[in-house]
Amino acid sequence: MSTQNIFDNQTFFDGYKALRDSDCNANDLIEQPAMRKLLPDLSGKSVLDLGCGYGHNCIDFVKRGAVGVVGVDISEKMLAVAKSESADEKIRYINMSMTDIGNLNEKFDFIYSSLAFHYVKDFVAFSKEMYSVLNPGGYLLFSQEHPIITATVDGKGHFNKDENGNRISYTFSDYNRSGERKVHWYVDDVIKYHRTFGDIITALAKAGFVIEEVCEPVPEEWAIEKLPTMAKEYIKPNFLIVKARK
């Protein structure tokens, strides 16, 4: 279990939970709507949710007809919320690093992951691991922070503003230097891993996945009405979403 468990840090956990509870965040306004549009038919399917957090998507998968869902998360605190808010007899929550899924000795029809893969150090090995626990014909759908956003080593990737304070452009660096990134997010030294777009797609392709769709979602009209600053998200990509099949 080499993956950092930042979500069990109380300061981080509290800050993150407040953000997600607000429902005015980029996850709820951009990433989650785009992910839902790419979901395959789940009726009768078994699902593995990697970095399931509060388990909200696990519950949704059951509503969509999944016969069994395994929600994996490295954070006990997150899973405590999941077991309380998102319990269902068809869902099992397991506290482990998602890179250890080979130990489950189980295969799935669908692997889902929302905004967790940028915490994985070795994506080449992890892609092979995912391929091996997926049934033939099964789908992988995941989102992660966009490589342009994870790129900058000193954490100083940023919007630039005009004289009226309007966001007009985005500055980044270090795109072609893959590896660890320590960023401040509620607490110091949250560890993420930067990979280029090419490294991500190539790792999946070489593991055997057939890439079906790649998406860098933008806020839709309703989201911009809810949070007008979201319109400025047309300046840069925020998330990378990949749908692939075995």
Place this chain on the structure above:
Amino acid sequence: MSTQNIFDNQTFFDGYKALRDSDCNANDLIEQPAMRKLLPDLSGKSVLDLGCGYGHNCIDFVKRGAVGVVGVDISEKMLAVAKSESADEKIRYINMSMTDIGNLNEKFDFIYSSLAFHYVKDFVAFSKEMYSVLNPGGYLLFSQEHPIITATVDGKGHFNKDENGNRISYTFSDYNRSGERKVHWYVDDVIKYHRTFGDIITALAKAGFVIEEVCEPVPEEWAIEKLPTMAKEYIKPNFLIVKARK
């Protein structure tokens, strides 16, 4: 033939030829070495080179064993150089827009294109066209300007420098606004088309291509020794290279 034919503008042609002749440019130091590494075995194969320019790669494909090469370019001036510098009985040079390849009524084992696809307006239709002229088991290998580089609408994507004049970061904008970009490159109003990563990969996948490798090449040590400023190309991606098969 809706594609702009900027290469037949004399000012553009002269400026571009001087750049390529210098052999100290990003094409020769970054893009071409990376493309060569991804070439499939060409012995006994038929090849289509889209935007073949001076025909240097067409000659190389013959040396690698290709039995027939069709070099397509929209510019008569470029093809005049090709027919003079890169003539071979196995090569036919055809003056046409690459989006008209369906009119060739011919199929190929390998489609190659270096730095030309950002001139194509409708990449969804073009991807289907390429798929239809490729033989089963055949490969597509292409490079284009990276979406981060084509993004900025007003042409003001740029490096930022520190107080000593060293490049330290890159600023861009308008990533999620796909469409036409007019830039100054030797002459005004050179027309390119910006597309996101996602749009490019998804268009290929939906056309039927299996993505094998995506690469955003960086200069190797020998290239940095030849042109030390190339080291700063680790800041941003320059080119997007995709290898796919039918």
